[in-house]
Amino acid sequence: MLLLQVIVGGLLLGAIYALFSSGLTLIWGMMNFINFAHGEFVMLGMYAALLAAIWLGGGPAVFGFASLLALFVLGVVIYFSLIRHVVRGPMLAQILSTFGLALLLRYTAFWLFSANVVSMPETVLSGNLNVGGILVSVPQLIAGVIAAALTVAMHLLLTRTTIGSKLLAVAEDRNAAMLMGIRPDRMQALAWGLSAGSAGIAGALMAMSYPWSPSVGETFGLTAFVVVTFGGFGSVPGAMYAGLIIGLIQALSAYYLGPIYKDVVVYALFVALLWLRPQGLMGKA
Amino acid sequence: MKEATAPKIAWGWVALAAIFLAYPLVFQSAFFRDIGVLLLLAAISASAWNIVGGYAGQVSVGHGMFFGVGAYVPLMAFTHLGWPPLLGVPIAIVVVLILSVIVGMPTFRLQGHYFSMATLAVAELIRLLVGTWDFAGAAIGLSGPAIPRGWWDLTFTSELPYYYIFLGVLATLLLVTWQVQRSRFGYYMRAVKAGERAARSLGVPVRRTKLYALMLSAAFTSVAGSLYSIKTGFVDPESGFGILVSVQMLIIAALGGAGTLIGPLIGAIILIPLQTATNTWFGGGGSGLTYILYGGIIVLLARFEPGGLVELWNTYAPRRWRSGSHAP
Numbered sequence: 385m386l387l388l389q390v391i392v393g394g395l396l397l398g399a400i401y402a403l404f405s406s407g408l409t410l411i412w413g414m415m416n417f418i419n420f421a422h423g424e425f426v427m428l429g430m431y432a433a434l435l436a437a438i439w440l441g442g443g444p445a446v447f448g449f450a451s452l453l454a455l456f457v458l459g460v461v462i463y464f465s466l467i468r469h470v471v472r473g474p475m476l477a478q479i480l481s482t483f484g485l486a487l488l489l490r491y492t493a494f495w496l497f498s499a500n501v502v503s504m505p506e507t508v509l510s511g512n513l514n515v516g517g518i519l520v521s522v523p524q525l526i527a528g529v530i531a532a533a534l535t536v537a538m539h540l541l542l543t544r545t546t547i548g549s550k551l552l553a554v555a556e557d558r559n560a561a562m563l564m565g566i567r568p569d570r571m572q573a574l575a576w577g578l579s580a581g582s583a584g585i586a587g588a589l590m591a592m593s594y595p596w597s598p599s600v601g602e603t604f605g606l607t608a609f610v611v612v613t614f615g616g617f618g619s620v621p622g623a624m625y626a627g628l629i630i631g632l633i634q635a636l637s638a639y640y641l642g643p644i645y646k647d648v649v650v651y652a653l654f655v656a657l658l659w660l661r662p663q664g665l666m667g668k669a
Numbered sequence: 670m671k672e673a674t675a676p677k678i679a680w681g682w683v684a685l686a687a688i689f690l691a692y693p694l695v696f697q698s699a700f701f702r703d704i705g706v707l708l709l710l711a712a713i714s715a716s717a718w719n720i721v722g723g724y725a726g727q728v729s730v731g732h733g734m735f736f737g738v739g740a741y742v743p744l745m746a747f748t749h750l751g752w753p754p755l756l757g758v759p760i761a762i763v764v765v766l767i768l769s770v771i772v773g774m775p776t777f778r779l780q781g782h783y784f785s786m787a788t789l790a791v792a793e794l795i796r797l798l799v800g801t802w803d804f805a806g807a808a809i810g811l812s813g814p815a816i817p818r819g820w821w822d823l824t825f826t827s828e829l830p831y832y833y834i835f836l837g838v839l840a841t842l843l844l845v846t847w848q849v850q851r852s853r854f855g856y857y858m859r860a861v862k863a864g865e866r867a868a869r870s871l872g873v874p875v876r877r878t879k880l881y882a883l884m885l886s887a888a889f890t891s892v893a894g895s896l897y898s899i900k901t902g903f904v905d906p907e908s909g910f911g912i913l914v915s916v917q918m919l920i921i922a923a924l925g926g927a928g929t930l931i932g933p934l935i936g937a938i939i940l941i942p943l944q945t946a947t948n949t950w951f952g953g954g955g956s957g958l959t960y961i962l963y964g965g966i967i968v969l970l971a972r973f974e975p976g977g978l979v980e981l982w983n984t985y986a987p988r989r990w991r992s993g994s995h996a997p
Contacts, residue, residue, distance in 0.1 A: 416780075417782075418782040418785070418786060420730070420785075420789075466968065466971075466972055469972055470971050470972060470975075473971075473975060474726070474975055475726055475728060475781045476722070476726065476728055476923065476927055476971075476975050477970075477971045477972075477975035478971075479728040479730065479781075479782070479785050480728070480919070480923060480967050480968075480970060480971035480975065481967075481968060481971035481972065483730055483785075483919075483967065484963075484964050484965070484966070484967025484968035484969075484970070484971060485964065485968055486964070487916060487960055487961075487963055487964030487967065488961060488964030488965055488967075488968055489964070490960075490964075491957055491958075491960040491961040491963075491964060492961055492964075494957050494960075495957050495958065495961060602793070602912065606789065606790055606793060609786045609789075609790065610790070613783075613786070644797070644801055645801075647793075647797060648794060648797050648798060651790045651791070651793060651794035651797075652794060654786075654787070654790045655771070655772075655775075655787065655790065655791060655794070658775040658776055658779070658783060658787055659774075659775040662775065662778075662779050662783065
């Protein structure tokens with residue numbers, strides 16, 4: 385029974401991994417660009433949720449939306465002020481830009497919020513649900529379901545709407561898209577907004593059940609790399625499956641090996657993936 | 670052209686060498702000598718990073734893994750076998766060569782981003798593992814010989830011997846780098862950096878070039894780590910494998926000018942006194958501010974001048990002062 389509970393918990397957390405990783409894979413697939421600060425976006429989403437809950441009150445709908453909005457704006461601002469200028473520059477500039485950004489955001493968060501572990505104030509949602517002997521925490525359940533729904537929504541947005549077609553057109557061929565009357569800059573800014581926004585709301589969802597400190601960003605960033613590599617370059621459905629699998633693997637390794645090893649196993653899996661199947665689970669060979 | 674500029678460059682290096690040789694004799698206080706030692710160590714690590722990150726253009730953000738292995742193995746040899754730490758240095762080099770194959774082999778057939786991600790992940794992986802591994806002192810770390818049993822333990826009370834040992838290592842590393850950059854392999858590295866596809870089509874063995882560059886870089890980074898732990902007599906997971914170890918190499922090389930011989934030196938000369946100053950001004954809480962500063966500098970460099978100060982100099986300095994080639 386306990387094992388089943390661990391599995392459910394892992395899948396629910398995995399759904400949140402899937403959500404923020406789909407943001408990373410969007411940028412990766414669209415611009416062939418790796419965002420080293422993506423985990424920091426998740427971390428900032430958690431603090432944005434906390435601040436919104438304190439200042440605005442209200443429930444998860446309020447702080448969830450506040451995190452989404454705050455990080456969407458941050459993503460767009462970062463695109464226009466930084467990414468746009470380095471994306472066609474040398475590799476060194478590309479990697480340094482978001483790597484430096486990650487440090488800047490992480491240590492600014494340390495400075496602003498201190499290194500103490502915090503959690504949401506008297507969580508609006510609490511309690512456990514007993515489903516046939518398995519205890520599932522209500523906030524985790526809701527967060528997981530919303531995250532899964534949002535990941536699917538992201539996929540639908542990219543594949544079923546005009547905006548999505550425009551985004552993919554820019555990803556496919558920037559110049560051809562331009563000739564079709566699409567402004568690549570705007571679309572890429574939108575992609576950065578969506579990417580950071582997904583990280584923001586994923587952070588808000590996670591904040592509902594897990595305490596955190598500014599250092600979580602690094603862990604989430606690496607987790608997102610593993611999920612995206614596993615799921616395949618630029619694939620949102622891939623990120624979905626891979627996120628669930630990574631969540632599960634993490635929960636099981638925490639259960640069998642001890643909590644310290646949950647990240648160790650995931651990072652080791654990453655190296656193994658690079659050796660064996662770098663194109664990912666669903667990627668083209 | 671080359672004959673005309675060569676003597677001028679050489680004189681600059683001679684002057685620099687003279688300054689470095691004289692520095693601890695002029696500034697005799699422990700404080701300044703300590704800064705000198707720190708600066709040399711930072712310059713060694715950054716120059717080592719520069720081989721793969723600068724010349725070959727493969728940006729490692731986890732070079733701390735090589736530094737950490739270099740720092741740990743000598744102290745492990747001392748703690749468990751009673752060997753002088755110095756004997757651990759070649760063992761550490763063997764270990765990092767294996768490690769660089771593990772990281773480099775799979776990622777160098779992929780695009781550049783994969784290598785960067787893998788270095789970050791492996792460095793973090795090793796940091797977590799070492800933090801729980803009792804043989805390596807777990808979270809507490811390892812200590813070196815408290816009382817020197819002989820000169821071979823390299824445990825001195827004065828900073829002076831360390832300063833000149835580090836200076837010797839730095840000089841060796843720069844000489845090796847200089848030789849390498851003039852060799853066929855050096856041209857291969859720059860060709861790979863400029864464009865892998867073009868390089869491959871001209872017959873450059875791209876993967877092998879990247880891997881050899883990483884191995885050379887890793888070996889020297891490991892030596893830097895060994896120097897650090899032998900001098901400090903102590904290492905823990907954070908000072909060996911922490912992300913800030915990797916960040917410092919990267920930022921120093923990039924600030925001065927990645928892919929140039931002088932760049933990492935310039936970066937160290939600017940950043941180490943600056944770091945000491947912020948730590949002194951702001952006390953213990955200053956370290957957080959230092960890292961915000963680091964992040965800011967890295968972002969600004971990426972945004973405005975990825976070539977670093979050397980590139981800035983080559984763009985704006987009066988023509989006759991500029992160095993003749995782009996790789997002085």
